[in-house]
Amino acid sequence: MATAITRLISYALPESAAAASDPREKRATANLVQFARLLVQLGLLFAVIRVFRVETRSFHLLAALAFSGFAVHYWLPFRWKEPFWILLSLASAFVFFYTETAILLIGVGILFFGIARSGLPFRVRAGLIALGGAAAAFVSRSGPPGFPAEFWPMFGSLFMFRMIVYLYDIRHERGKPSLREYLRYFFVLPNYYFLLFPLIDYQTMRRSFYQRDIHDSAQQGITWMTRGVIQLLLYRVIEHWNNSRAPENTTSFAALATCLLLAYLLYLRVSGTFHFIIGLLHLFGYDLPETHRRYLLASSLTDFWRRINVYWKDFMVKIVYFPIYFRLRKRGDLQAQVVATASVFLATWALHSYQFFWLRGEVLFTWPDVLFWGILGALVIVNLIWEIKHPRRKGEHQPRWLGYAQVAGTFSLITVLWSLWQAPTVEYWMDLLTWWK
Amino acid sequence: MNEVKEDIRSYVLQEFLPGESPSNLQDDTPLRTSGILSSVATLQLITFLEEHYKIEVEAHETGVENFDSVADIAAFVVRKKEGRS
Secondary structure, three states: HHHHHHHHHHHHHOOOOOHHHHHHHOOOOOHHHHHHHHHHHHHHHHHHHHHHHOOOOHHHHHHHHHHHHHHHOOOHHHHHHHHHHHHHHHHHHHHHHHHHHHHHEEEEEEHHHHHHOOOOOOHHHHHHHHHHHHHHHHHOOOOOOOOOOOOOHHHHHHOHHHHHHHHHHHOOOOOOOOOOOOHHOOOOOHHOOOOOOOOOOOHHHHHHEEOOHHHHHHHHHHHHHHHHHHHHHHHHHHHHHOOOOOHOOOOOHHHHHHHHHHHEEEOHHHHHHHHHHHHHHHHHHHHHOOOOOOOHOOHHHHHHHHHOHHHHHHHHHHHHHHHHHHHHHOHHHHHHHHHHHHHHHHHHHHHHHHHHHHHHHHOOOOHHHHHHHHHHHHHHHHHHHHHHHHOOOOOOOOHHHHHHHHHHHHHHHHHHHHHHHHOOOOOHHHHHOOOOO | HHHHHHHHHHHHHHHHHOOOOOHOOOOOOOOOOOOOOOOHHOOOOOOHHHHHHHOOOOOOHHHHHOOOOOOHHHHHHHHHHHOOO
């Protein structure tokens, strides 16, 4: 028992003295003036969140925990930083959830880790974890005793996608999985508030830790959190306008355009929260890439797909696109890319329903959803084939007006498609578009 | 290793960053995570590496751990050539 506890603690304790020569340690060098500058900005951001009542009180609690945690984390010796972050995240589960829920989440997590780390063949390990997930999905429908209702969506949010990435990555890794890396990947403080969570890549998170000087990383984080809060505030305005418009009042093209635009801009809630989440992680040294790249300014559907929810796109590339492409490339590059791209959109549609099940407790199958992903996928494939067959010559510059036209055209097309996705039925959407009838 | 890095740097600059100064593409400049290398561009780069260095890249080797910077890509190529990947 004592040996087991010691080994468990050693996973979280600072690594050996040999790690002292870690180049990341230099990037964590503290500076009182720079710290004060960062802290003042965080204080202002927190004040904005409180004064404007961004999100709910639980969000304010999240911000308070994270910002005060940063103030402690910043001054810790480098070897203690990640263990502190892991402990802060684990302990915060008991703040955001009932005690039973927190214990169950961590317990199930440890169980999954035990399976992943066992010496069993990979297929057996993956099969056991998948079986556990399937059993949970089946049992969750009946609300078994001993499992608080809040447990199931949080369980889904933590494991439904990241476990796929994790298993994919450990399959080809040398050495046994590390508990420390497992805990920091799955139990992430902001996830307790945001069920819809950016699909952080396991390898990217591992490499991102103190990849840059902490002051640059933290400043980037504050910038992104601020951008996120602004988007959340804009979302409130847009939601208010959207809710005050009844579809039957769409009696002109201007009213239709406004209706479609507002429906699309509701996505600001997702991009706003994702900016805030990743920005928050920057404070603790995780120099992760941005989640959205100016998607409103996409110049083509392929460009839009690359810019909106970048983490999802990277997940699809890793798990679906590249494996299928590499398997088919001997039959021809174009064919392989087309099949791989089609598979990505099919997988996205299916996994979107899978996510809906875990987070909302019901199976999603609507024709607007099917049509949206089908049409978007088909158009991206057409765009892809066009780009392959008509590559832009090196150094070629297109006229500026053409660039603006492409952005406007893409934005308009996405807005129309988005309205289909948000519509309860295809008939509703058709009625909306044919406002003149 | 340095020769491999320079080959890769030249290729990336020529194909994906035309007009960019070579000094702006450092060994550790993020390529995948910054969006410089899209998935299609990564495949194009992989084709170049396979033809130029006579290696074969597998799907699970295309992650950011091997393909996010010039230094990472060069180290990966060297490991593959030495049969250590």
